[in-house]
Amino acid sequence: MFKKHNFELRIAGGAVRDLLLAKVPHDVDFATTATPQEMKTMFESEGIRMINMNGEKHGTITCRIHDAENFEVTTLRRDVVTDGRHAEVEFTSDWAVDAERRDLTINSMFLGFDGTIYDFFNGNEDLQKQRICFVGDANKRIQEDFLRILRYFRFYGRVVQHPGQHERETLNAIQRNVHGLADISGERIWVEVKKILVGRHAAHLVRLMMELGLYPHIGFPANSDLMEFDRVCENCSNLNPQPLTLLSALMRHEEEIYQLHKRLKLSNDELHLGLFIVKHRHDDFSNGAFEHCQDILCDTPGGATKVKEQLCELLKYTGQESELGRLTAYELPKMPVNGHTLMQMGVAKGKPLGRALDLCRRKFKESRFTLTEKELLEFIKDKK
Template structure:
């Protein structure tokens, strides 16, 4: 087994040059599971790319499975060739290509020897919105690894058996650590479904994360569709994994999340089913407006906005964001002028006056 560490490289890109520490770990893999992948179709594929001097490697989850001693059910491939270059070499060789929907993201699917092979050009995410990304092609393997979700999914495997590991994925796999590549918050904001992949990985390699073991992935999937395009806060989506408020508290104890994130999580878990739009179609916003009026929390409106995202109510969200709490024309000072000096009595009166504010919404 050969192991190497390569320390540094200089990386460019739209953001300009930046010095990145390179911890490229390599070793040889020659397991029975790896050897079993070499079908006639795969041999033909590797020969085509080698002939045109394009690098081709196994990528992502298939590498993780092979290192775990499991033959992967699906194998994805990554290459330095662009989609146009791939189409050119396949056309020249008379290879059939299918499903061209992935080409704008760099993916070409070829059929050789009755097998389908999905090959994707190395890429970087230029613009992301939480679900979709605009990509730019690259020939830099580490840049492609940097955009992946988890360290255990960021490795590549050459057909000579060389493992390429830039982010300690091999060690994390051995130690059953589930870590995002780079900054977790940034990875999640790029694609919120990465939380789902993270949680699925946690289930297969149990580690103490602070997330509930009985979380509903179906609810997470439903809410992820609800918030698509609404720019939710990370906790808004994460709350779908919590069944009770105590789950939020346990996460805070484990990860020390911010007070704002904790309070938002507690709020969403408590009100996601109880606080819904009015059955009266003429005033669907009224329950939300009443809550904001009655609340003494300065960020009540912002929390309600996140609740509407969670519930998948973009229309109500737009309407509520344009609404403001009506100003009440009577203050405590006015009540004192009327001869009532007790602070307690003034407070009771002002509380009763909120009925006026509600009816004026």
């Protein structure tokens, strides 16, 4: 379609990088010499539906082909004004100019539909040699968008096989500009930090981020427990933990989880997971980790599903791989006695009923969840 209307169209950025790494891209973005208005005119003439026009001022038109898939196509552009977070752009037809405004060399390539790679800044060579470099001047690229500091660490974990292979000049540029992260929204920072945590070399990268002074600007405590973080990363290396499971290891007490939440705007589930892990990570597991998890589940009536998810993350945190499999497949037996049953036998509402339920729950746990309704009711009768 673009060729028919005399416009150039190429695959851009991350998809090219992934294809060169022999990976299937998660998303495929396109770049074109057509302006947004020219794309709109072309799509209308071809009967192509367009959706979500919010990106038009930045040059992006989203079209839906055959009601099957959405494609984002962006006009080549240059940054006219940047403030470290946002950019004002103007459109261009120069592919090299568009490549120059991108963050890292490995993300600055284009791919023609005939298989030609358009690589203006040696991105393919850097990819093959596992180097993460900013396009052109690192200091300038970072100051255009300070979030690129975190993108550097994220892509280091994705592309480089071994830790510690950083260019000193790049690290110096990052260190000079870490203050700029203070003005980036917590939500944007958290998106990048999550990907760093679950990528390769998380222990090395987080330690380096601390050394370079990122921590006060991204919500990490100054006295982060890096030894605990190293240990937990090792425990979780093959267990696919949630990002907050790993990040909790840096926090020495619950207040630091709340401070992290204040900066990064965690979801409620993430906040509660962090608090849960900090509260329970030093529990006494001497009687068996699985049995301890059973007890916590029993003590959480009504919230067992969410707590089970948190317990699975706790077992990853503590490296209890064998118990994790047991817990994942486990369903806690339902206590055969409830409040209605107890009231029928004469237990009064309010505090007496609450005490009776607690006693039943404790006795049910002590029996390892084997007591019947009759046995529990007999037990309560003896306590009246």
